[in-house]
Amino acid sequence: MNFEHLKKLTDMMFVPDGSGGILQRYDSVDAKLLNPLVQAYIGDAFFHLYVRSRLLSYEQAKVQVLNLFSAQIVSAVWQARAYKLIEDVLTDEEKGVFRRGRNAHSHAPRKASTIEYHASTGFEAVLGFLYLSERFDRLIEVTERAFQAIAKEIMSKRQGKG
Numbered sequence: 001m002n003f004e005h006l007k008k009l010t011d012m013m014f015v016p017d018g019s020g021g022i023l024q025r026y027d028s029v030d031a032k033l034l035n036p037l038v039q040a041y042i043g044d045a046f047f048h049l050y051v052r053s054r055l056l057s058y059e060q061a062k063v064q065v066l067n068l069f070s071a072q073i074v075s076a077v078w079q080a081r082a083y084k085l086i087e088d089v090l091t092d093e094e095k096g097v098f099r100r101g102r103n104a105h106s107h108a109p110r111k112a113s114t115i116e117y118h119a120s121t122g123f124e125a126v127l128g129f130l131y132l133s134e135r136f137d138r139l140i141e142v143t144e145r146a147f148q149a150i151a152k153e154i155m156s157k158r159q160g161k162g
Contacts, residue, residue, distance in 0.1 A: 036122075046143070055073075076108070083119055104125075106118070
């Protein structure tokens, strides 16, 4: 992004309110009405922070190790697997959010297949939906199940069972 592009985006997003502040466009967020990719954007941020915090239960000194593990766990490949492993505990509403996220138009990176990337987007949309709906107990429950499922799969692969 070049300076001119950033300037145009800033002018579009941040509008002076006339009293020295910035005009806020929205008073609230209705998670049900958001684009699934916006839900996934928030869900991705939450999952990254959750995983990084959760890994402190296992390592607290080696940042490089923490970074390597968190990068693997939050990858599209592992998120897609996590969804398959926890799908049976999700509500119909959460499964609907997943489908909308999975089917949203986006471009897959090189490190994951298109199917994995879209599934991970659906998974992140579920997390973002729960976060924005302020269903924090359910969000933690789903996220912890996903974290545990991924950790068990990684251990199983390491032990040659995967």
